[in-house]
Every structure is written in C-alpha cells, then in structure tokens.
Amino acid sequence: MTALGAVFRPQLPPERLRSVVEAADSAGLEQLWLWEDCFLESGIATAATALAWSSRLKVGVGLLPVPLRNVALAAMETATLHRLFPDRVIIGVGHGVQDWMGQVGARAESPLRLLREYLFALRALLRGERVTVSGKYVQLDGVALDWPPTSPAPVLAGGVGPKTIKLTGEAADGTIIDSVTSPDGLRAAMELIAEGGGSPDHEIVAYLLTATGEGAQERLDAEFKGHGVAGDAHAVAAAVEALAEAGAHTVVLQPTASEPDPEAFVRFAAEQVRPLVG
Template identity: 65%
Template sequence: MTGLGAVFRPQLAPERLRSVARAADEAGLEELWLWEDCFREGGVSTAAAALAWTERVRVGVGLLPVPLRNVALTAMEASSLHRMFPGRPLLALGHGVQDWMGQVGARAESPVTLLREHLDALRALLRGERLTVEGRYVRLDDVALDWPPDGPVPVIAGVTGPRSLRLSGASADGTLLTASTPPDGVRRARQLVDEGRSAAGRTDAEPHPIVVYLLAATGPDGPERVRAELAAEGVASVPGLGVAGDAKAVAEAVRRYAEAGADTVVLQPTGDEPDPEGFVRFVAEEVRQLVP
C-alpha cells in the first residue's frame, strides 16, 4: 500500500500546530510532516509536542539540517523521541539550505562529506554502539548513548543531487524528495539510490523507502495557488509538479508518483492554505480511500 501523509507548513504559527495535529490524528492520517525551515520553527520541539498531543499519527521532521547539530545531540534527541513514542517519530536529515547555513555561520565546505559522516555516526549511535571518530567534521571520543532506542530506528536522508542520492543509498535507511521532484525524478532518484546501495554492499539490507512531497490544493482557488507557488519556487515549467482539484484528481497524482517508485507521498499544502485542519482531514478521509 502507498503511504500517505500531509505537511504542517511552518508559515503557520507554532501555536497552530496543536489543532492541526489533533485533526490529523482524529481523521486517521498516517503521517504528519513538519519542517525546520530557517528561521521559523524548531523541528525536534514541534515534533515532540505533536507526538504528545496525539495517539496514532506518525510525526516526521523533514528535515533537520546537519550543519546546525552535533551528531551526539541528534542521536540523543532521536533516541528520546523513539523511547517516549515508539514507532511514531520519523526523522530526515539533510545538508540544509546553504544560504541559510551561511547566515548562521554553519556552512560546510563539503556538505556531502558532512552528511555522510553525520549519517554514519548517527546510525551507529542509535544502534547502541560506542564510537571514537576523527572525521573531517564529525569528531567523537568514546561516545555512546546511555538510553539508546529499544529497537531499530530508520534514519532518512533528505537529498536532491546525484551524489547525495547515492550517499543516501549507501548511508541512510530511506530518502526524502522535495516537491520539486516530478514522477520521472522519482524514477531517477530510485536508480541513484540503488547505485549507492550496491556500491556500499547494502543490496541485501532492509528495503529503502522513497518519500516524496507533492504540492496539492483543493477548492476553487486551488489551481491558482499551486501555480503561484510553483512560479515562486522557479519550477513552473517543470511538467508533472503539483496537483489541484478534488480527491479524485489528487489521488490520481499520488498514484503517478507511486508508479514511479515512491513508497510514501506526503501532500504539501500551499503556504497560504486557508484551512490546514481541513486539508489534513481531506487527505485522510477523502484521498486515502482512493489510493490503493
């Protein structure tokens, strides 16, 4: 079955999250994803709150920029969330927007190297290993978690370029793609991820799920809002991006992504979505029943 989720956009004030998270949980939404966009809302703090306010919905952070975090802190926070809310947190890590990283003095000379070192160390720490690492960016001296997770914790990489997609296959447990990825881009991403898995000898490992955001809007002004956002992102000319319409139209777009290789499609409302609670109910109650 194709997984289905929705995004709580950080253009909404943090205090709005409670009502959206509860609406998602009550409607039976599978996944609610949050963003740590600079300089809006913290990913771990909002995820912890959303998890505490709900009972069933999985809560993803897509994504945590690794230049902002020491890997030991990432491991501590990830493990704490998984021990308090087993099976429900989903954490994706990525390079971060380089201009934003420059604004806070955290821009790395080699973002790919930093992400690889962070992913490798994080996954080891979450497995309960004790690490001493002397990398270009990640340096640990006899570090282990006092409270490691009780079971396996998948670590997702949010990436776009070919090198980073191969890195995700080699060093992550799943890949998150942006809403600027058309169905053909999902196919290409799957190929590159598989190349990375093969090069790392991970072909017999657990499946590597692909998660992709899909910009979506409903209502009479939906097409206009989707067009405006795609134009603002500079991707209006890319075919296959975004969908506007009723549940049937949205479900058909989700199926196109699933056929291209996406395991989970996360519907991303426009930044000016007028009814975020209604949007998550629309995804859970109307779109879900039309997506196999």
C-alpha cells in the first residue's frame, strides 16, 4: 500500500506547527514532512516538537542540507530522535540550495563528493559503528555514538540532477524526489537509482504539489514548476496513484505556499484522499 503524507511548509510561522500536527495526528495522516529551508525553520527542532505533540504520526525531514551540519552532530540528533520516538522518524539529507550555502560560507566545491562522504559516514554512525575517515569534506577520528538507534535508522537522500539521483541509489537507503518530477520523470529516476545499486527495497518518496478547494487552480498556476494537481480528492488520488505506479512507495502532498488552511489540508489528505489510494 502506498503511504501518504503532507508537508508543513516553513513559510508558515513555527507557532502554527502544533495545530497542524494535532490535526494530522487526529485525522490519521500517516506522515508529516518538514523542510529545513534557509533561513526559515530548523528541521530537527520542528521534528522533535512535532513528534512530541503527536502519538502515531511519522515525521520526516526532507531535507537537511549537509554543508550546514557536521555529520557527527547530524548522527547524534538523528539517533536521539529515533530513541525517543521509535519507528516514527524519517531523515533525509541533500546538497542544500547552493546560493543559500554560499550565503553562510558553506558552499562545497564538489557537492556530490560531500554528499557521498556524508552518507557513508552518517549511515555507519547510525549503525553503531566506530568511524574513522579522512575525506575531503568529512573527517572523523574514532567517532562512535554512545546512544545509537536501537533499531535500523534509514537515511534517505534527495536531489534533482542525474548524478545525484544515481548517488542516492549507491549511498542512501532511499530517495526523495521533488515535486517537479512527473511519473515519467520518476521512472527515469528509478533507472538511475538502479544503476547506482539501489536495492528492490530502496524507499522512494515523491512530493506532489497539490491544491484543493476554492481557487485551487489559480494557486497551483502561481507556483507551478513541474508536476502538480489541482482539484478534489478524486483528482488528487489519481495523481498519487500515477506516482505510485511509477515506483513511489510514499507520496507526500505538498501544499502551495499560499495554502489558506494548512490544518484543513492535512485533514483533506487523511480523510478524503487516503481512502481512495490503494
């Protein structure tokens, strides 16, 4: 069965998060996803509070920009969340927007090499291994977590370019595909992931830009940069099914930045779209 989620976009103020989390949790939404976009809201801080304010909701962070975060710190934070909220945490990492990385003096000469080094180190740390590595970007000297996760803690990675997508198949447990990608684009990405060595159980999470209710098409058109859907639950469910047929295990409905009622949006996903999705 395809898992269904929704995004709490960081264009909303942090104090709005609790009401969206509680609406999602009470409606039975499976996943709520958070972003660490510069310079809006922290992915880890919002994830921790969202997990604490809910009882069954899975919370995903997609993505943590790796140039901003030392890999040992990312491992510590991820492991802590996994131990506090077992089986409810999904962490994704990625390059970060290069202009933003440049603004904070963290832009890497080779984002691809940084991500590869980071993924191998982060996954090893979360497996409880003692890691020594001397890469161009990641340096660790006998580092091991005192409190590693007690169960597997998959690490997903996201990206747009073909080299990055192929790398996610090589070095991550799953791939996050952004909302500009159509079902045909997802099929092409699946081929790249397989070329990189992605296994049959490699998790695929696909965002779907979604608008519903009054003015839905106008809101979608104002933000549309690729694949998206505007309409009622049946229209949205059909778009979700198309991505699932192309290979997505999880589809995350991404509201427009101008979504007027984010609490209603997550209830719409859980109560109206979910029953229509296989």
